[in-house]
Amino acid sequence: MAQHLVVVGGDAAGMSAASQARRRRGPEELRITAFERGSFTSYSACGIPYWVGGEVAERDALIARTPEQHRARDIDLRMRTEVTAIDPAGRRVRSRDLATGAERWTGYDQLVLATGAEPVRPALPGFDAPGVHGVHTLDDGQALLETLARFDPRGVGRPERAWHAVVVGGGYIGIEMAEAMLLRGYRVTLVHRTPEPMPGLDPDLGVLVRRALERLGVEVVPGAEATEVLLGADGRPRAVRSTAGEHPADLVVLGLGARPRTELARAAGLALGVHGGLRTDPTMRVLDADGARVPGLWAGGDCVEVLHLVSGRHEHVALGTHANKQGLVIGRNLGGDAAQFPGVVGTAITKVCDLEIARTGLNERQAAAAGLRWTAAVIESTAQAGYFPDAAWMTVKLLAEQGSGRLLGLQIVGGAGAAKRIDVAAVALGCRLTVEQLVFQDLAYAPPFSPVWDPVLVAARKAAGQLGRM
Amino acid sequence: MAQHLVVVGGDAAGMSAASQARRRRGPEELRITAFERGSFTSYSACGIPYWVGGEVAERDALIARTPEQHRARDIDLRMRTEVTAIDPAGRRVRSRDLATGAERWTGYDQLVLATGAEPVRPALPGFDAPGVHGVHTLDDGQALLETLARFDPRGVGRPERAWHAVVVGGGYIGIEMAEAMLLRGYRVTLVHRTPEPMPGLDPDLGVLVRRALERLGVEVVPGAEATEVLLGADGRPRAVRSTAGEHPADLVVLGLGARPRTELARAAGLALGVHGGLRTDPTMRVLDADGARVPGLWAGGDCVEVLHLVSGRHEHVALGTHANKQGLVIGRNLGGDAAQFPGVVGTAITKVCDLEIARTGLNERQAAAAGLRWTAAVIESTAQAGYFPDAAWMTVKLLAEQGSGRLLGLQIVGGAGAAKRIDVAAVALGCRLTVEQLVFQDLAYAPPFSPVWDPVLVAARKAAGQLGRM
Numbered sequence: 001m002a003q004h005l006v007v008v009g010g011d012a013a014g015m016s017a018a019s020q021a022r023r024r025r026g027p028e029e030l031r032i033t034a035f036e037r038g039s040f041t042s043y044s045a046c047g048i049p050y051w052v053g054g055e056v057a058e059r060d061a062l063i064a065r066t067p068e069q070h071r072a073r074d075i076d077l078r079m080r081t082e083v084t085a086i087d088p089a090g091r092r093v094r095s096r097d098l099a100t101g102a103e104r105w106t107g108y109d110q111l112v113l114a115t116g117a118e119p120v121r122p123a124l125p126g127f128d129a130p131g132v133h134g135v136h137t138l139d140d141g142q143a144l145l146e147t148l149a150r151f152d153p154r155g156v157g158r159p160e161r162a163w164h165a166v167v168v169g170g171g172y173i174g175i176e177m178a179e180a181m182l183l184r185g186y187r188v189t190l191v192h193r194t195p196e197p198m199p200g201l202d203p204d205l206g207v208l209v210r211r212a213l214e215r216l217g218v219e220v221v222p223g224a225e226a227t228e229v230l231l232g233a234d235g236r237p238r239a240v241r242s243t244a245g246e247h248p249a250d251l252v253v254l255g256l257g258a259r260p261r262t263e264l265a266r267a268a269g270l271a272l273g274v275h276g277g278l279r280t281d282p283t284m285r286v287l288d289a290d291g292a293r294v295p296g297l298w299a300g301g302d303c304v305e306v307l308h309l310v311s312g313r314h315e316h317v318a319l320g321t322h323a324n325k326q327g328l329v330i331g332r333n334l335g336g337d338a339a340q341f342p343g344v345v346g347t348a349i350t351k352v353c354d355l356e357i358a359r360t361g362l363n364e365r366q367a368a369a370a371g372l373r374w375t376a377a378v379i380e381s382t383a384q385a386g387y388f389p390d391a392a393w394m395t396v397k398l399l400a401e402q403g404s405g406r407l408l409g410l411q412i413v414g415g416a417g418a419a420k421r422i423d424v425a426a427v428a429l430g431c432r433l434t435v436e437q438l439v440f441q442d443l444a445y446a447p448p449f450s451p452v453w454d455p456v457l458v459a460a461r462k463a464a465g466q467l468g469r470m
Numbered sequence: 471m472a473q474h475l476v477v478v479g480g481d482a483a484g485m486s487a488a489s490q491a492r493r494r495r496g497p498e499e500l501r502i503t504a505f506e507r508g509s510f511t512s513y514s515a516c517g518i519p520y521w522v523g524g525e526v527a528e529r530d531a532l533i534a535r536t537p538e539q540h541r542a543r544d545i546d547l548r549m550r551t552e553v554t555a556i557d558p559a560g561r562r563v564r565s566r567d568l569a570t571g572a573e574r575w576t577g578y579d580q581l582v583l584a585t586g587a588e589p590v591r592p593a594l595p596g597f598d599a600p601g602v603h604g605v606h607t608l609d610d611g612q613a614l615l616e617t618l619a620r621f622d623p624r625g626v627g628r629p630e631r632a633w634h635a636v637v638v639g640g641g642y643i644g645i646e647m648a649e650a651m652l653l654r655g656y657r658v659t660l661v662h663r664t665p666e667p668m669p670g671l672d673p674d675l676g677v678l679v680r681r682a683l684e685r686l687g688v689e690v691v692p693g694a695e696a697t698e699v700l701l702g703a704d705g706r707p708r709a710v711r712s713t714a715g716e717h718p719a720d721l722v723v724l725g726l727g728a729r730p731r732t733e734l735a736r737a738a739g740l741a742l743g744v745h746g747g748l749r750t751d752p753t754m755r756v757l758d759a760d761g762a763r764v765p766g767l768w769a770g771g772d773c774v775e776v777l778h779l780v781s782g783r784h785e786h787v788a789l790g791t792h793a794n795k796q797g798l799v800i801g802r803n804l805g806g807d808a809a810q811f812p813g814v815v816g817t818a819i820t821k822v823c824d825l826e827i828a829r830t831g832l833n834e835r836q837a838a839a840a841g842l843r844w845t846a847a848v849i850e851s852t853a854q855a856g857y858f859p860d861a862a863w864m865t866v867k868l869l870a871e872q873g874s875g876r877l878l879g880l881q882i883v884g885g886a887g888a889a890k891r892i893d894v895a896a897v898a899l900g901c902r903l904t905v906e907q908l909v910f911q912d913l914a915y916a917p918p919f920s921p922v923w924d925p926v927l928v929a930a931r932k933a934a935g936q937l938g939r940m
Contacts, residue, residue, distance in 0.1 A: 012922070047855060047917045056917075061857035064922075172916075320922045321915040332940065339940075342910050349914035358914055385517060387531035417890065420920070423913045424893045430911050431901035440812050441900050443893045444819035444828055445791040446642075447517045447526075450890070452482070452534075452790045470802065470809075 002031045005334060006093055006108035008083045008264070010036025011043065012323035013301025013330070014114030015065065018075050020331020027074040030334070033106060034075055035095050037082035040138050041067050046320055048141040049173065052148075053180030059138060086111065086268045088294055110296050112330055113265060113278060113286070117258035117302035117318045126229025131236040132252040135177060147251050148184055162187045166240040166249040168226045170197035174255030175209065175352045178218050181253065182353075189219040189247045191226050191240060200348055200359045201411050204378065205397055208413045212355040221247065258318045260303045270294065275316035277305035282340035284330045298334075300326030300341075307343035310361045310408060310429055311370040317344055345429040346409075349419050356419030360426045361409025362399060373402040377462035381455035383417035385447035394418035398425075398435070398459035405434040405469050410456065417449070424456050435464040472501045475804060476563055476578035478553045478734070480506025481513065482793035483771025483800070484584030485535065488545050490801020497544040500804070503576060504545055505565050507552035510608050511537050516790055518611040519643065522618075523650030529608060556581065556738045558764055580766050582800055583735060583748060583756070587728035587772035587788045596699025601706040602722040605647060617721050618654055632657045636710040636719040638696045640667035643725035645679065645822045648688050651723065652823075659689040659717045661696050661710060670818055671881050672833045674848065675867055678883045682825040691717065728788045730773045740764065745786035747775035752810035754800045768804070770796030770811075777813035780831045780878060780899055781840040787814055815899040816879075819889050826889030830896045831879025832869060843872040847933035851925035853887035855917035864888035868895075868905070868929035875904040875939050880926065887919070894926050905930040906939055 005021055007014040018032050042065040050056045070077045078095065084103065085094040092107045119136040121127055133144040151163050165181040167174050170192025181188045190197065190213060196206030197213065197220065210220050224244035229252055232238035237249045260277035262270075271289035273279045278299040279287045286297040301323035305314040325341055332339035347360040367374045377398045382391040394414025401408050410425035412418050428438050438460040445452055453461070464470035475491055477484040488502050512535040520526045540547045548565065554573065555564040562577045589606040591597055603614040621633050635651040637644050640662025651658045660667065660683060666676030667683065667690065680690050694714035699722055702708035707719045730747035732740075741759035743749045748769040749757045756767040771793035775784040795811055802809035817830040837844045847868045852861040862885025869878040880895035882888050898908050908930040915922055923931070934940035 044855065044857070044917065044922065046915070046922075047857060050858065050917055055859050056857055319915065321913070321924075324922055325910060337940070342907075345912045347912045347914045349916045349919050351916070351918050356919075360912070360914070385514065387514070387517060387526055388520065389525050417887075420887065420890065420914060421893070423891070423911075423924075424897055426912045426914065427894055427897040427901070427903075430907075431897070431903070433897075433901070437812075437900075440795060441893075442815045442817045442830070442896045443791070444817045444830070444890060444896065445516070445789065446819045446821070447514065447520055448821050449819050449826075452514065452516075452794055454791075454893075470807070 002027065002029055003109040004031045004033065004107065005110045005112070006106060007032065007034035007112045007114060008093065009114035009116055009301070010034055010041040010077065010079070011114065011116060011301065012320050013327040014112055015042045015070060016324050016327025017112045017114065017298070017300060017330035017334065018070070019073065020328055021334040022073050022075060024332070024335025032075045034070070034077045035081045035083050036077065036079050037098060038137060038139065039079060041065060041070055041077065043138055044320065045136060048135045048138070049176035049180045052135065052141055052144055052177070053183040055183070059142065062138065083264060086264055088268055088270070088297055091296060108296065110298065110334060113297070113299040113303060114301045114327070115261045115264060115303045118261045119254065119258045120256040121254060122226070122256070124228055126231050126237070129229055129231050129235060129237060132229055132254065134254050135173060136258065144253070151250060163250045164189065164248045165251050165253060166191060166247050167253045167255060168240065169255035169257065170194060171199060171255060171257060172348065172350045175213065176350060177253045177255050178213060179352045182216060182218065188217070189221060191221045191224050191242050191244070191247060193223065193225055195222055197222070198357060200363065201357070201413070202363045202365070202397060205395060205411050205413050208395060209352065209355065209357060212352060216353055258302065260316055262303050273305040273314050275305050277316045278303055279314065280304055282342060283333050284326050284341055298330045300330050309343040309345050311366060313370065315346070317346065319348070345426050347422060347426040349422060351419070354415060355413065356415065357413050358419035358422035359409070359411045360422050361407065361429045363409055363411065364399065367399055367408055372408065374399045374408055375402060375463055375466045377459050377466055379455065379459045379462055381458055382451060383414055383455070384449060385451050388447050392416045392418060394455055396455045396459040398463045400435045400463040400467060402467060405436060405464065405467055407433055407435055407438055410459070421454070421456050435460040435467070436469055439464060439470065472497070472499055473579040474501045474503065474577065475580045475582070476576060477502065477504035477582045477584060478563065479584035479586055479771070480504055480508070480511040480547065480549070481584065481586060481771065482790050483797040484582055485512045485540060486794050486797025487582045487584065487768070487770060487800035487804065488540070489543065490798055491804040492543050492545060494802070494805025494807070502545045504540070504547045505551045505553050506547065506549050507568060508607060508609065509550060511535060511540055511547065513608055514790065515606060518605045518608070519646035519650045522605065522611055522614055522647070523653040525653070529612065532608065553734060556734055558738055558740070558767055561766055578766065580768065580804060583767070583769040583773060584771045584797070585731045585734060585773045588731045589724065589728045590726040591724060592696070592726070594698055596701050596707070599699055599701050599705060599707060602699055602724065604724050605643060606728065614723070621720060633720045634659065634718045635721050635723060636661060636717050637723045637725060638710065639725035639727065640664060641669060641725060641727060642818065642820045645683065646820060647723045647725055648683060649822045652686060652688065658687070659691060661691045661694050661712050661714070661717060663693065663695055665692055667692070668827060670829045670833065671827070671883070672835070672867060675865060675881050675883050678865060679822065679825065679827060682822060686823055728772065730786055732773050743775040743784050745775050747786045748773055749784065750774055752812060753803050754796050754811055768800045770800050779813040779815050781836060783840065787816065789818070815896050817892060817896040819892060821889070824885060825883065826885065827883050828889035828892035829879070829881045830892050831877065831899045833879055833881065834869065837869055837878055842878065844869045844878055845872060845933055845936045847929050847936055849925065849929045849932055851928055852921060853884060853925070854919060855921050858917050862886045862888060864925055866925045866929040868933045870905045870933040870937060872937060875906060875934065875937055877903055877905055877908055880929070891924070891926050905934040905937070909934060909940070
């Protein structure tokens with residue numbers, strides 16, 4: 001008789017696992033049921049800011065695979081159906097059809113938990129009002145676009161001032177949404193906690209992001225905690241109050257990060273890590289508090305913690321690329337292969353208008369937290385040969401460990417062609433290269449693409465020099 | 471008493487070595503004399519096509535460091551002075567002042583040979599006529615610009631046809647010069663030997679380059695050997711004859727590659743490798759025929775052969791980035807460090823108008839020559855998320871070794887943002903990663919920069935699948 005695979009969560013990790021398992025095991029061997037409480041499967045949450053900003057015209061462009069496409073591959077996909085309990089001992093899950101309210105138990109042989117993350121929404125006055133928007137799901141994006149449609153951002157009909165958007169949070173989503181709201185014609189205020197935006201960068205590079213935002217007309221309010229959304233008579237935002245003052249707001253966008261969505265797992269008595277995520281081994285099997293595998297239980301995507309290969313610690317890194325890889329690993333293992341997800345090095349990239357931003361490995365705060373001793377080298381260069389027309393400037397900051405000379409991390413802020421160079425450091429971190437080894441990597445050189453010494457290598461040379469190794 | 475370092479050749483390798491040695495040893499410890507037979511030092515030969523094409527306005531923009539700048543660092547630089555003999559046993563070199571004809575011997579303690587490469591120019595009728603141009607040195611570029619100035623490329627005064635340029639050779643220089651001549655308003659014919667242009671690529675990717683050239687209006691004549699430059703009454707080109715016919719030509723550009731310039735070394739009895747280049751150990755000390763170090767003798771840049779880390783063979787790879795690194799290694803060693811140049815993986819990159827082209831490692835021809843067994847995976851993807859506005863297409867070809875699964879090489883042809891991804895594979899080759907290891911590298915993902923699976927990883931997944939490893 002066929003085994004039964006049950007998947008909780010119909011996005012990247014869950015449906016990659018289901019698809020990969022299906023590629024390897026036909027319906028006669030493996031029955032697959034997947035539960036998704038929302039209305040969409042397998043979509044690009046990372047694309048939402050570009051859809052909201054109008055660069056991507058259609059919501060459906062963000063959907064990599066529809067429910068129908070999954071069903072065509074013999075996956076019994078239950079949309080708008082929420083899993084309300086899991087029972088690992090009894091190997092069953094309880095689900096509720098959100099349309100009818102009907103509940104039922106479903107038995108499984110193997111269970112994949114891919115419940116994702118939930119955006120942080122402060123339990124503070126006004127934060128749950130209409131017009132205060134997260135941008136975590138396609139439904140969130142749709143709701144924000146509906147709010148945008150209420151206003152004419154050019155200020156017609158409200159001549160005393162332009163329309164204002166306040167973005168709360170200065171990380172990736174925050175600055176991407178700041179750009180999106182600029183593109184929609186809003187005056188934008190960015191309220192964030194840290195001294196500079198982009199806390200994944202050290203402040204000496206974050207300041208470059210702040211200046212770029214300010215040049216674009218964004219009012220950046222650093223070091224401030226949003227404490228209240230003040231509502232007008234219509235029950236919608238009129239301002240955001242922060243520890244730095246009051247900021248006019250016709251709408252509010254929240255970009256405060258996300259936590260693993262693991263209430264189900266916690267309620268089922270499963271062990272969670274310090275960041276609240278499920279812990280797995282490299283095969284993506286769920287571990288209990290003693291580090292033993294929970295029989296038949298797998299997890300991947302934004303609900304798990306991952307091994308950071310540089311710090312050696314487990315971190316929560318909500319990112320589609322990891323979710324996809326982890327889903328691949330789960331699906332291969334369910335299909336009889338022996339696959340492992342080795343971990344992450346903390347690579348991330350974004351842009352705000354023409355400014356490219358990327359980081360990988362550890363920044364200074366993280367290196368300190370990991371108890372490491374390091375040197376930091378900062379260099380300025382160009383992304384193309386310096387004499388090339390319109391060569392874009394870029395700033396590179398590299399951290400290397402004292403003693404070993406091992407590369408610890410890289411940060412890049414710059415113009416066109418700058419940021420994707422971070423991948424060189426990502427692979428170098430994965431291979432635990434020293435900065436001297438990095439200097440001699442055979443990177444591509446031609447004037448339209450790079451100076452003769454690629455900026456990443458220049459930073460590595462400088463760090464090696466500071467360590468007395470070059 | 472100070473030691474005496476003599477450098478032969480004032481470009482990247484030689485002057486990097488001199489500068490690095492000077493940083494570590496002051497004039498009281500180390501006297502440095504450098505001979506350069508030309509009029510320029512430390513310039514970007516790779517930039518010449520962009521200068522000729524008009525994208526880089528000024529010749530001097532290509533000069534990284536002038537003779538005066540070198541002299542300011544206590545380097546006794548003799549310009550327009552050709553070294554005519556080296557005497558390793560007597561530790562001296564003979565030089566001729568090209569202005570006065572005066573010759574003299576100069577003793578040395580340490581000698582750096584950085585004589586570069588010489589462009590291939592066939593000993594066939596007409597190839598030495600005025601109007602037949604190499605593009606190897608700044609003087610070459612200047613001469614070509616002077617020829618361009620003779621013509622009005624729009625055809626004024628010669629109404630029966632537009633002006634024609636024939637480019638001989640379909641490698642990097644050939645296609646870069648084809649673009650440059652297009653930018654100058656010429657009709658361009660590209661005559662080359664191989665079935666498709668860009669022999670560093672396999673023909674299934676080279677065909678994409680040919681089609682792009684043809685779309686730009688270049689007449690591509692593949693599989694043809696140029697046999698004669700036919701001259702008009704003015705002693706200048708009127709056509710190029712090839713094994714495929716006769717091609718009208720008002721000027722001819724040669725892009726037939728370059729050989730190590732090692733006549734001096736050969737005349738001095740030094741051993742040369744199969745490609746005619748000097749052989750060195752990883753410290754860049756010159757080796758004799760028995761593999762022993764020749765006392766006091768160093769070499770770097772386009773005149774040496776380098777270890778190819780994937781094939782394990784020694785190759786001649788004339789490229790400024792290697793020359794600079796080798797010069798750094800020599801200079802560090804002369805300064806008392808212990809530095810090594812580990813070798814290359816064969817990375818190269820270029821573009822023709824909007825088409826980006828890159829390769830690293832081994833292509834199929836090279837893999838066969840190295841006696842390897844491989845699988846080749848070809849994939850199509852986009853350089854940004856597929857739904858992103860103006861996402862550029864790209865084709866990636868990946869070679870992996872059968873048995874070991876080791877990455878052997880990567881080739882990329884595509885639009886904006888495609889080619890510099892080759893660096894991921896370059897580092898992976900340097901670290902001898904398998905394709906499964908490559909799949910799990912933590913590459914940067916955000917919609918403006920990449921699909922959720924970076925195209926390089928997609929190619930690695932496909933190859934791993936073909937090898938039954940995924």
